[in-house]
Amino acid sequence: MLNIVTVHWQSAKWIDPQLAYLARNVAEPYRVFASLNGISDARQRDRFHFADDLEGSHAEKLNALAGLVIEGSDPGDQLLFLDGDAFPVRPVSGWMDEVLRSYPLGAVRRDENLGDRQPHPCFTFTTCGFWAELGGDWREGGTWTNATGEQTTDVGGTLLGQLEAHGDDWLPILRTNSHNPDPLWFGVYGHRVYHHGAGFRAPVSRVGDHAAPVPVAFGTATTYGTSLEGLARRAAHQPSLITRVRPGDLPRLSRALRVSVGKQIRLGHERRRVHARERTERRQAAVFADLMTDPSFFIKFDDTTP
Secondary structure: OEEEEEEEEOOOOOHHHHHHHHHHHOOOOEEEEEEEEOOOOHHHHOOOOEEEOOOOOHHHHHHHHHHHHHHOOOOOOEEEEEEOOEEEOOOOHHHHHHHHHHOOEEEEOOOOOOOOOOOEEEEEEEEHHHHHHHOOOOOOOOOEEOOOOOEEOOOOHHHHHHHHHHOOOOEEEOEOOOOOOOOOOOEEEOOOEEEOOOOOOOOOOHHHHOOOOOOHHHOOOOOOOOOHHHHHHHHHHOOHHHHOOOHHHHHHHHHHHHHHHHHHHHHHHHHHHHHHHHHHHHHHHHHHHHHHHOOOHHHHOOOOOO
């Protein structure tokens, strides 16, 4: 028996496609356990083996659902964690069986997200017995150095530490897109799994935040001091200041120039981020419309047959 754990948050829009793609690409009997947060429609809840509005963080909901699965499953039964906006797009049953003959766990690893190292819950599978033995935990924990040299953690950080402490290899399932309209969203993994990305929130990411850094010469997050605009406003109220400018004031004017230029750079970057987010939201809506009607929609992102 395959047991699938998923979380849908404040919207039922992904329930139809997720269940349809599961039915299309999973051959063996399976049950779906879901946290349907903010979704009160009883007809939607009845479509799952188990559904409830669970409290806590995303990781805590996954942990709680996994606990329910293990209580009513055999150790050899499979356990699949699946994001609400993720699903298989090619058959996965025989492939998952093959992976678990060589590894205790297979999981998406999003190297494209600034080099994230941890298993990602958009698609992670193992057996109930191994998850129970490991004491599997999706909460954040531990840190790693990402591609920008910063220390970071995320959902799955504790799980990564558990696997390393346990001495268990796991199979990273990597992005296989042959076409990338976005460096992070619309990901196909192992040629078999689609993850829309940000399906329940605005498409904001660490990748986007690092896409256009402010030059150090003009300050980073904040540039302190009076700008040229500030000096101009003071001069408008006190015109006599203009006649009292001395050579010793030049460093102050230079600092004000750097402040003004830094502000304009940051405003320009913010405008570009807003426009990029709006473009991504339009593209996400178009892709969602495609996947609702065309089961082969994913080929536009990954046209390689496994």
